[in-house]
Amino acid sequence: MISLHHYLTVSALLFALGLAGLLVRRNMLMILLSIELILNAANLSFVAFSSYWGDLSGQAVVFFTMLVAAAEVTVGLSIAVLLYRKKDTTDTRELETLKW
Amino acid sequence: MFETVLFYIFSAGAVAAAIGVITSRSSIYSALFLVTAMCMTAGLFVLLKAYLVATILVLVYAGAILVLFLFVVMMIDFKKTSFSDWGLKPAPILAVLASVLLFALTFQVIRSIEAPGFAPQAGTTAEMGRLLFGRYVLPFELTAFLLLAAVVSVVVLAKKDAK
Structure with a gap:
């Protein structure tokens, strides 16, 4: 029988993979994709807890997380397009204007 | 099964x-x-x-x-x-090590959780709608403002002659 631990382990695995992508990749689009992966892992653990405790509030939280992620990704993508227009690249190593 | x-x-x-x-x-x-x-x-x-x-x-x-x-x-x-950065430079290896460590720690926490039984309340549209428009109606309305703010900011950012 599949228990809560199984779902939480999958969620932790997805979260760790997303974190590795976030830290390793240097392309801004890839960083945004990794953030999506991390949010998705968090959603999975919310839904798992919600199902096992028989309380739908966890799924409402997932609903709000998705809305916030949608807003975040649209703004992030438009910033990426703007960067590409100004600097002709989306590589975060090139963006060192704020570096002291 | x-x-x-x-x-x-x-x-x-x-x-x-x-x-x-x-x-x-x-x-x-x-x-x-x-x-x-x-x-x-x-x-x-x-x-x-x-x-x-x-x-x-x-x-x-x-x-x-x-x-x-x-x-x-x-x-x-x-x-x-x-091209990705999966080279033999220290930073990517440290990043992978950090996420492996994070997974190991989280796994230890997960193992210590006392799991309740599977008692799901089916998250159908009717049930979720009752919850979203009842108990969570204020956050639900606030997300509308958030989406509006996102739309306005994207339009401003994507304008050709952004100052």
Whole structure:
């Protein structure tokens, strides 16, 4: 029988993979994709807890997380397009204007 | 028994697709792998009886947001393949070590949780609607403002003569 631990382990695995992508990749689009992966892992653990405790509030939280992620990704993508227009690249190593 | 098999199929698919997202060299393949990972996660949501959330995940996330992603990827670096940094430099190795450590720690925490029994309340549209327009009506209305703010900021940012 599949228990809560199984779902939480999958969620932790997805979260760790997303974190590795976030830290390793240097392309801004890839960083945004990794953030999506991390949010998705968090959603999975919310839904798992919600199902096992028989309380739908966890799924409402997932609903709000998705809305916030949608807003975040649209703004992030438009910033990426703007960067590409100004600097002709989306590589975060090139963006060192704020570096002291 | 059938659900156990489905759980292992969906979770193996999600993890494999996540590995594909972070390792593939082309951004387009990464975005498509992310669509796969989202669909597999939606399968897990259905196994957990969260039907509305699973539907929204496929329709809004895999359907709309990632299509937007693909548009931007094709606009920005369709020709230039973005090479990943998986070299023998210290920073990527440390990053992978950090995430492995994070997983190990989280796994220890998960093992110590006393799990309750599987007692799902089916997350159908009717039940979720009652919850969202009853107990969570204020946050629900606030998300409308958040989306409006996002739309306005994207329009301002994407204007050709942004000052």
